[in-house]
Amino acid sequence: MPRITVNVDGTTYTDEVQPRTLLVQYLREQLGKVGTVVGCDTSNCGACTVHMDGHSVKSCSVLAVQADGHEITTIEGLARDGQLHPMQQSFHDNHALQCGFCTPGMIMQALDLLAENPEPDEQQVREGLEGNLCRCTGYQNIVRAVRDASERMRPGAGPPMEHSEPTSPPRTATEQDRAQVTGGQHS
Amino acid sequence: MIPASFDYIAPTTVEEAMAALDEAGEDAKILAGGQSLLPVLRMRLADPRLVVDLGRVPELRGVRQEGDSLVIGSMTSHHEVLGDPLIREHAKLLALATRTVADPQVRHRGTFGGSLAHADPAGDLPAPALALEADMVIAGSSGRRVVPASEFFVDYFTTALQPNELLVEVRMPHWTGWGAHYEKFNRVAQAWSVVGVAAAVRTEGGAIAEARVGLTNMGPTPVRATGVEQALLGRPATSETIREAARHAAEGTSPTSDASADVDYREHLAEVLTGRALTTAAGA
Ligand SMILES: Cc1cc2nc3c(=O)[nH]c(=O)nc-3n(C[C@H](O)[C@H](O)[C@H](O)COP(=O)(O)OP(=O)(O)OC[C@H]3O[C@@H](n4cnc5c(N)ncnc54)[C@H](O)[C@@H]3O)c2cc1C
Ligand code: FES
Ligand code: FES
Numbered sequence: 001m002p003r004i005t006v007n008v009d010g011t012t013y014t015d016e017v018q019p020r021t022l023l024v025q026y027l028r029e030q031l032g033k034v035g036t037v038v039g040c041d042t043s044n045c046g047a048c049t050v051h052m053d054g055h056s057v058k059s060c061s062v063l064a065v066q067a068d069g070h071e072i073t074t075i076e077g078l079a080r081d082g083q084l085h086p087m088q089q090s091f092h093d094n095h096a097l098q099c100g101f102c103t104p105g106m107i108m109q110a111l112d113l114l115a116e117n118p119e120p121d122e123q124q125v126r127e128g129l130e131g132n133l134c135r136c137t138g139y140q141n142i143v144r145a146v147r148d149a150s151e152r153m154r155p156g157a158g159p160p161m162e163h164s165e166p167t168s169p170p171r172t173a174t175e176q177d178r179a180q181v182t183g184g185q186h187s
Numbered sequence: 188m189i190p191a192s193f194d195y196i197a198p199t200t201v202e203e204a205m206a207a208l209d210e211a212g213e214d215a216k217i218l219a220g221g222q223s224l225l226p227v228l229r230m231r232l233a234d235p236r237l238v239v240d241l242g243r244v245p246e247l248r249g250v251r252q253e254g255d256s257l258v259i260g261s262m263t264s265h266h267e268v269l270g271d272p273l274i275r276e277h278a279k280l281l282a283l284a285t286r287t288v289a290d291p292q293v294r295h296r297g298t299f300g301g302s303l304a305h306a307d308p309a310g311d312l313p314a315p316a317l318a319l320e321a322d323m324v325i326a327g328s329s330g331r332r333v334v335p336a337s338e339f340f341v342d343y344f345t346t347a348l349q350p351n352e353l354l355v356e357v358r359m360p361h362w363t364g365w366g367a368h369y370e371k372f373n374r375v376a377q378a379w380s381v382v383g384v385a386a387a388v389r390t391e392g393g394a395i396a397e398a399r400v401g402l403t404n405m406g407p408t409p410v411r412a413t414g415v416e417q418a419l420l421g422r423p424a425t426s427e428t429i430r431e432a433a434r435h436a437a438e439g440t441s442p443t444s445d446a447s448a449d450v451d452y453r454e455h456l457a458e459v460l461t462g463r464a465l466t467t468a469a470g471a
Contacts, residue, residue: 002195018192019192019193019194019195019238020189020190020191020192020193020228021189022189022225022229025189041188041226041229041230042226043222043225043226043293044377046290046292049292052295055266055295056291056292056295057292057295057296058292058293058296060225060229061221061222061225061226061293061296062221062225062296063195063218063221063225063240065195065197065240066218066221066240066242068197109291109292112291112292113291128291130290130291130376130377131289131290131291131292131293131376131377132290
């Protein structure tokens with residue numbers, strides 16, 4: 001069996017996998033990272049979204065062997081010292097979930113969107129999340145949560161209360177933003 | 188679902204890939220971005236003995252200029268196509284069509300070459316490749332050959348590629364300064380085209396000097412709407428001219444009826460969407 005070395009949420013793992021093992025299966029069944037879920041069999045729903053080298057992918061549509069030598073960030077790698085990531089907090093505060101099944105994928109895709117476009121308008125949020133399906137919420141609060149998170153994640157944004165008015169000028173994504181939104185590294 | 192078992196090899200050069208393909212013959216399948224192949228394997232619609240992953244062959248990736256040609260490596264991802272300055276400047280139509288493909292996650296993995304090799308009649312990139320007169324550079328056991336897009340797409344999900352051949356890169360002329368637009372009609376987010384129209388137009392002093400129009404999902408392969416192209420030549424770039432020319436859009440096409448649309452409706456869409464695509468491309 002092929003042997004792969006993958007960094008997942010800051011920890012490096014070396015494992016033997018069958019070539020047909022899907023990345024999502026490896027994460028859930030071999031690493032026990034069940035925060036990433038499977039919602040469909042057709043690559044449509046986005047529930048399984050994780051980041052591979054900083055870009056969102058559907059982990060049901062990537063083989064574990066393809067992830068050899070790469071860096072994966074899952075929903076389980078976002079919180080720091082017991083503190084939710086601002087995007088997670090924003091989903092919580094804005095009631096952006098009901099059953100919660102789509103949420104891990106929604107959050108990972110929302111972070112990918114903000115890395116490309118830190119201040120998306122409503123339409124841009126909807127387009128950025130077009131690969132993620134939600135059966136419960138009707139999307140309204142998800143869109144709200146992502147826009148709220150984009151405020152909270154402005155550079156220098158500390159506790160949300162201190163940043164209630166938008167002040168910073170428009171800007172483009174920097175490496176630092178990307179590190180922040182993908183959860184950074186802690187190997 | 189989980190795919191059936193297969194052996195896996197990840198070569199790092201085209202030669203290594205060719206050797207593996209030659210040895211396995213029809214039992215091998217090339218893996219590019221996997222965004223069409225993995226769903227197929229998961230549903231067990233295919234059952235290859237060997238999967239040859241091109242993901243670790245650096246020479247297949249990236250965009251460059253070579254003489255009069257723009258050269259796009261087959262493993263260049265949709266995401267890379269969208270961010271590439273050479274494509275934006277010299278083949279804008281391709282970038283505009285790629286923007287409509289699937290969703291961000293699929294665009295991060297899926298590749299330009301994979302989309303062409305897959306040859307889904309509803310796929311959005313074959314029609315722009317045809318309209319932009321792309322040439323496919325194909326590697327086989329007896330060397331390389333070049334097949335123009337007009338001969339590359341043979342039938343539903345069928346191209347000129349033989350089982351032991353590999354699409355290396357796509358070459359096209361520079362379309363610098365041409366106006367372009369891809370008009371796609373679909374019913375829900377992240378879906379393939381019911382019908383799509385790829386249009387590129389060069390205007391000179393308010394008149395249409397040249398035009399290229401490619402149609403998606405108006406037959407088993409992409410179709411060049413030559414009737415429309417000819418009707419535009421030398422005519423003023425106005426909505427009137429375009430509306431008249433667009434009437435020729437469905438000529439010579441052979442669309443099917445399916446759950447999304449009947450033949451009649453597809454023919455109607457071809458005309459309407461051709462009008463819209465040309466209007467935007469020509470700035471009329
Ligand atoms: C949810 C979803 C929505 C989608 N929506 C759209 C859409 O709206 N429009 C659209 O156009 N596409 C869409 N796609 C398909 C997507 O564009 C794929 O990226 C593309 O069809 C295949 O590219 P790939 O690199 O993933 O190829 P793969 O899946 O790896 O391969 C596809 C086929 O091509 C062969 N192949 C690949 N590369 C080569 C090569 N270099 N030489 C020879 N053979 C090769 C493979 O053997 C396989 O048979 C969608 C896919 C998904 C999952
Ligand atoms: S489980 Fe991966 S897209 Fe649905
Ligand atoms: S909250 Fe239930 S699917 Fe989105």
